[in-house]
Amino acid sequence: MVQFSKDGEQYLRFGIKPGTLGDFYDFIIDRFAEEADIICIQIPGPDGRLPALSPNSLYRTVGAGWCDINPNERTLRFSGKSREYGLKINQNCLDKLMKELPEWEFR
DSSP states (O other), X not given: OEEEEETTEEEEEOOSSTTOTTOSHHHHHHHHHHHTTOOEEEEXXXXXXXXXXXXXXXXXXXXXXXXXXXXXXXXXEEEOEETTTTEEOOHHHHHHHHHHOTTSEEO
C-alpha cells in the first residue's frame, strides 16, 4: 500500500496481493503515476533505480507499508514500511481518512 497526498486530499493505492511479484511499491507508484498522468522519474534505490513521482508534480508520496483489508468487517489493518523508499505508514494521512470514513475501523 502506498499513500499519496495532493492539496490535503489523501489517496491510498493497494497491490493486488501483498508480496506478489510485479505488485510491490515501485509498481504501485508507477501505476498511480500513469493513472494520474504524472511523469515518473527514476531515483537511486538500495538495489537499483526506482520509479518516483516527479518533484514538479502536485502529488506527493507520503507513506508506504502493508494494509490488510476486510471489507465484510470494515476493518483496515496497517503495518510495516518500505525499505526501498525509506517510508513508513503516514499516521497523519490515516488520521484524516479516519474522520472521512467513520464506518471503518482503522488498526
